[in-house]
Amino acid sequence: MNLMANLLPAAAEIFLLVMVCFILIFDLLLKQNKIYTYLFVQLTLLGCSLVTVGTHERGVFYAFNGMFVDDLLSDVLKMLSYLGMSMVLVYSRQYLLLRGLFTGEFLVLALFALLGMNVMISANHFLTLYLGLELLSLSLYAMVALQRDSAIATEAAMKYFVLGALASGLLLYGMSMIYGATGSLELGVISNAIHQGVQDKALLAFGLVFIVSGLAFKLGVVPFHMWVPDVYHGAPTAMTLLIGSVPKLAAFAFTVRILVEGLQGLSTDWTGMLVVLAIASMALGNLSAIAQTNIKRMFAYSTITHMGFMLLGLISGGIEGYGSAMFYTVVYMIMSLGGFGMIMMLSRAGFEADTLNDFKGLNQRSPWLAFMMMLLMLSMAGIPPTVGFYAKFAVLNAVVQAGYTWLAVISVLFSLIGAFYYLRIIKLMYFDTPESHVPIAVESDTGLLMTLNGLGVLLLGLMPGTLMSICAVSVRQSLLLH
Amino acid sequence: MIFGLPVISVAIWLPIIFGILVLATGDDKNASLARLLALAGSLLGFAVTLPLYTGFNSTTSAMQFVELHDWILRFNIHYYLGVDGISMLFILLNSFFTVIVVIAGWRVIEKRVSQYMAAFLVMSGIVNGVFAALDSILFYVFWEAMLIPMFIIIGVWGGPNRIYATMKFFLYTLLGSLLMLVALIYLYNLTGGSFSILDFQKVAIPMTAQILIFIAFFFAFAVKVPMFPVHTWLPDAHVEAPTGGSVVLAAIMLKVGAYGFLRFSMPITPDASHKLAGIMIALSLIAIVYIGLVALMQSDMKKLVAYSSISHMGFVTLGLFIFNAYGMEGALLQMLSHGFVAGALFLCIGVLYDRMHSRKIADYGGVVNKMPVFAAFFMLFAMANSGLPGTSAFVGEFMVLMGTIKVNFWYAFAAATTLIFGAAYTLWMYKRVIFGKVSNSHVEELTDINAREILILALLTVFVLGMGVYPLPVGEILHASVNDLLVHVAQSKLPL
Numbered sequence: 001m002n003l004m005a006n007l008l009p010a011a012a013e014i015f016l017l018v019m020v021c022f023i024l025i026f027d028l029l030l031k032q033n034k035i036y037t038y039l040f041v042q043l044t045l046l047g048c049s050l051v052t053v054g055t056h057e058r059g060v061f062y063a064f065n066g067m068f069v070d071d072l073l074s075d076v077l078k079m080l081s082y083l084g085m086s087m088v089l090v091y092s093r094q095y096l097l098l099r100g101l102f103t104g105e106f107l108v109l110a111l112f113a114l115l116g117m118n119v120m121i122s123a124n125h126f127l128t129l130y131l132g133l134e135l136l137s138l139s140l141y142a143m144v145a146l147q148r149d150s151a152i153a154t155e156a157a158m159k160y161f162v163l164g165a166l167a168s169g170l171l172l173y174g175m176s177m178i179y180g181a182t183g184s185l186e187l188g189v190i191s192n193a194i195h196q197g198v199q200d201k202a203l204l205a206f207g208l209v210f211i212v213s214g215l216a217f218k219l220g221v222v223p224f225h226m227w228v229p230d231v232y233h234g235a236p237t238a239m240t241l242l243i244g245s246v247p248k249l250a251a252f253a254f255t256v257r258i259l260v261e262g263l264q265g266l267s268t269d270w271t272g273m274l275v276v277l278a279i280a281s282m283a284l285g286n287l288s289a290i291a292q293t294n295i296k297r298m299f300a301y302s303t304i305t306h307m308g309f310m311l312l313g314l315i316s317g318g319i320e321g322y323g324s325a326m327f328y329t330v331v332y333m334i335m336s337l338g339g340f341g342m343i344m345m346l347s348r349a350g351f352e353a354d355t356l357n358d359f360k361g362l363n364q365r366s367p368w369l370a371f372m373m374m375l376l377m378l379s380m381a382g383i384p385p386t387v388g389f390y391a392k393f394a395v396l397n398a399v400v401q402a403g404y405t406w407l408a409v410i411s412v413l414f415s416l417i418g419a420f421y422y423l424r425i426i427k428l429m430y431f432d433t434p435e436s437h438v439p440i441a442v443e444s445d446t447g448l449l450m451t452l453n454g455l456g457v458l459l460l461g462l463m464p465g466t467l468m469s470i471c472a473v474s475v476r477q478s479l480l481l482h
Numbered sequence: 483m484i485f486g487l488p489v490i491s492v493a494i495w496l497p498i499i500f501g502i503l504v505l506a507t508g509d510d511k512n513a514s515l516a517r518l519l520a521l522a523g524s525l526l527g528f529a530v531t532l533p534l535y536t537g538f539n540s541t542t543s544a545m546q547f548v549e550l551h552d553w554i555l556r557f558n559i560h561y562y563l564g565v566d567g568i569s570m571l572f573i574l575l576n577s578f579f580t581v582i583v584v585i586a587g588w589r590v591i592e593k594r595v596s597q598y599m600a601a602f603l604v605m606s607g608i609v610n611g612v613f614a615a616l617d618s619i620l621f622y623v624f625w626e627a628m629l630i631p632m633f634i635i636i637g638v639w640g641g642p643n644r645i646y647a648t649m650k651f652f653l654y655t656l657l658g659s660l661l662m663l664v665a666l667i668y669l670y671n672l673t674g675g676s677f678s679i680l681d682f683q684k685v686a687i688p689m690t691a692q693i694l695i696f697i698a699f700f701f702a703f704a705v706k707v708p709m710f711p712v713h714t715w716l717p718d719a720h721v722e723a724p725t726g727g728s729v730v731l732a733a734i735m736l737k738v739g740a741y742g743f744l745r746f747s748m749p750i751t752p753d754a755s756h757k758l759a760g761i762m763i764a765l766s767l768i769a770i771v772y773i774g775l776v777a778l779m780q781s782d783m784k785k786l787v788a789y790s791s792i793s794h795m796g797f798v799t800l801g802l803f804i805f806n807a808y809g810m811e812g813a814l815l816q817m818l819s820h821g822f823v824a825g826a827l828f829l830c831i832g833v834l835y836d837r838m839h840s841r842k843i844a845d846y847g848g849v850v851n852k853m854p855v856f857a858a859f860f861m862l863f864a865m866a867n868s869g870l871p872g873t874s875a876f877v878g879e880f881m882v883l884m885g886t887i888k889v890n891f892w893y894a895f896a897a898a899t900t901l902i903f904g905a906a907y908t909l910w911m912y913k914r915v916i917f918g919k920v921s922n923s924h925v926e927e928l929t930d931i932n933a934r935e936i937l938i939l940a941l942l943t944v945f946v947l948g949m950g951v952y953p954l955p956v957g958e959i960l961h962a963s964v965n966d967l968l969v970h971v972a973q974s975k976l977p978l
Binding site: 365379383384385389390393394396397400401405409410412413415416419420423426427430431464465467469472 | 553554555557558563597616619622623626627629630633634637638645647648653656657660661663664667668670763
């Protein structure tokens with residue numbers, strides 16, 4: 001009985017781990033065609049979502065002596081991460097095949113990364129959090145380096161690894177200080193200890209600073225953003241897609257678990273820090289994105305901006321704030337999947353469509369893809385009737401409600417700057433003449449997914465209510481707000 | 483109800499659906515199908531707005547044809563539509579101009595026809611939404627969505643400098659819109675959780691907040707009007723836009739800004755409106771006088787009409803911010819009339835441009851010798867633009883001047899100079915282009931307007947003269963709504 005109560009909340013993770021082990025062996029037996037491994041992986045993702053739904057129960061369940069938590073927030077985020085990962089694999093298949101990277105290792109690493117994310121999402125203890133984070137990060141480092149003969153990819157992997165390790169170190173250092181001050185690593189206990197009052201305030205504050213720096217590193221917000229453009233640019237686009245999309249969900253959960261569930265008592269301190277981070281990210285991200293000619297770098301700076309905007313939701317606090325931040329993250333994932341997916345669809349064997357000029361005249365080469373890209377770009381810029389607008393709207397609403405109207409004004413002014421470089425893509429696609437007339441070969445599965453992705457951005461924009469409510473409800477049911 | 487469907491929703495969504503159908507006809511191989519479908523869509527789109535006019539009750543200021551459905555419950559946002567006398571007329575105007583624009587682009591646009599027609603149809607639906615929305619977020623969605631088709635229209639089918647112009651247009655208007663969004667969210671929290679414009683109009687707001695909200699709205703609406711000093715996007719956009727784009731910009735887009743002042747700024751922040759009215763009047767007078775002089779100096783016909791539009795819109799904002807019935811009704815009539823007159827002038831310039839591919843006044847001269855019928859139409863619209871009695875422009879300008887003179891003689895004096903400047907720049911342009919001897923071989927080869935062009939210009943003539951001679955029906959529709967608005971504006975909304 002006790003065993004079951006421990007295992008059931010983690011059923012999806014256990015299932016995933018078992019399946020990864022199977023796939024490892026299964027893949028060894030396959031000589032050439034990795035398509036079966038690929039299908040197996042997709043089925044595993046489907047299985048995971050069935051397990052997650054099947055074991056879901058209303059309420060908050062702790063397992064393994066409070067190391068692990070299963071609540072609505074984690075279940076929703078996990079379902080979305082399965083969906084995101086599945087989309088990543090569909091988008092990347094053809095791209096990786098053409099580059100000889102469509103290997104069992106890639107697929108297995110992707111699943112390990114997913115497992116890491118799920119652990120992060122469900123963690124309720126500093127050790128579990130760290131474990132999940134490292135599992136995710138190590139998988140990603142390896143994936144970036146997977147293209148061994150590419151100097152730029154290797155450089156990106158090195159940079160990512162060194163800076164990632166540094167950030168992990170900062171986090172650990174901060175965690176150890178919090179442990180010193182409160183005597184526990186479990187988030188709930190830490191939270192209580194802080195509320196009851198801690199002797200050594202300075203130690204706690206120091207710990208908080210290190211933790212926030214570590215989190216900022218992982219989220220990629222200014223001034224801890226240096227790795228983002230280089231890694232996004234250097235990694236093969238399929239890996240960039242993976243790094244830039246699904247892990248943001250985990251990063252959101254990670255941040256919320258630590259700052260809200262664990263360190264809610266210090267919210268006045270960390271709110272101030274996040275304000276600085278958010279404003280700096282929106283300013284630097286938007287301004288630097290304008291200067292980019294490489295679209296992957298441009299998206300990297302745009303990610304920095306988006307994460308900065310997401311932080312505004314956390315700053316506002318309350319169900320409105322955290323719910324809107326979650327909604328923003330989910331929407332961002334959907335948009336970035338489409339954006340990077342498009343880069344891969346325009347690439348072909350031996351050619352990377354990663355400069356802005358490759359998008360010139362896309363409307364003449366493929367009106368439908370151009371239209372989808374336009375929807376995605378408008379959504380990133382936050383122009384209705386796309387869903388990106390509601391993401392911004394929800395966050396702004398939380399910010400104004402929390403009394404930071406000035407912050408809302410600053411952030412919309414920076415969005416205006418941001419709108420310029422998204423519009424520039426539309427300009428290139430619609431107003432310029434193409435540089436090459438090589439026909440765009442679109443696989444039926446990626447083509448269908450892109451259509452769903454682009455129209456999804458529009459339809460979610462027309463009917464955003466459901467997703468917004470899901471985010472708000474899961475935050476309300478899961479987070480212990482004091 | 484039309485066939486059991488709510489009128490306003492049909493007026494919004496029918497053109498959009500036709501737009502999608504037109505887009506589906508694909509590339510230019512099916513251009514004639516796209517044109518026919520677009521014409522059918524625009525005609526039907528106009529037809530479905532007629533019940534708004536026939537079924538309108540002009541004795542009440544309450545919203546009519548109201549549709550209220552849940553949309554985003556979490557934020558209490560509704561699909562809330564309705565019209566009063568003011569918005570109803572603009573919906574008709576917009577749907578009418580969609581027909582004109584489709585016909586005007588019939589032969590002229592040869593590249594990517596389906597996309598061109600689709601963009602105008604979709605925009606027509608969206609603009610109807612702007613005028614009919616009673617939920618501020620619904621309004622905002624339509625308001626911003628309107629930019630997208632216009633961005634594409636100018637960028638794809640525009641003149642040589644189109645990309646600079648369209649970027650400037652988009653970013654300029656977005657700046658204002660984003661600040662307005664913050665203001666709307668602030669009001670949402672102030673009303674305790676409602677985005678309904680009608681609720682916004684009731685809530686008490688402290689003075690400082692009112693002024694800040696007014697400024698945020700000002701940025702959004704003044705850019706669209708456009709008012710001095712945020713008018714600089716307009717000449718660029720107008721000059722570079724294709725004829726249809728210029729017509730819609732002048733006839734519809736500019737009205738949206740003034741409509742925003744009427745629907746948002748004045749009733750929601752009446753105290754701030756009164757307090758800042760001096761600035762608004764000053765900016766309006768600068769637009770009327772200074773921009774009028776600027777128009778005089780233009781060597782490009784489209785630019786000249788663009789500046790003249792800014793100057794005429796100055797009359798509208800002047801009429802609004804003197805807070806009396808003459809001024810406000812005059813301003814509304816001026817808006818409608820300017821739609822017809824400026825739209826017609828841009829069409830006339832389009833007629834010349836299609837033949838000569840030049841907008842420079844200096845390239846013309848003696849056109850009357852080759853295009854007598856066209857010259858007659860152009861004469862009429864040029865006269866209307868300078869405010870000749872008997873044309874629609876006279877009624878609006880005269881009423882605004884009457885209203886202004888009650889407030890302050892010198893305001894009226896400054897505003898009245900437009901009658902001189904307006905006549906000067908319009909007629910001088912007309913003289914240089916139309917009269918005189920045939921100036922060069924290109925003019926020599928000109929052919930007079932064909933039946934299609936005559937049809938468009940004749941339709942507009944009917945409205946320009948009709949409203950000028952007998953403006954009463956329009957005035958009656960406006961009356962109740964204007965009076966209600968004035969009552970609203972007169973009440974202080976400061977918290978007790």
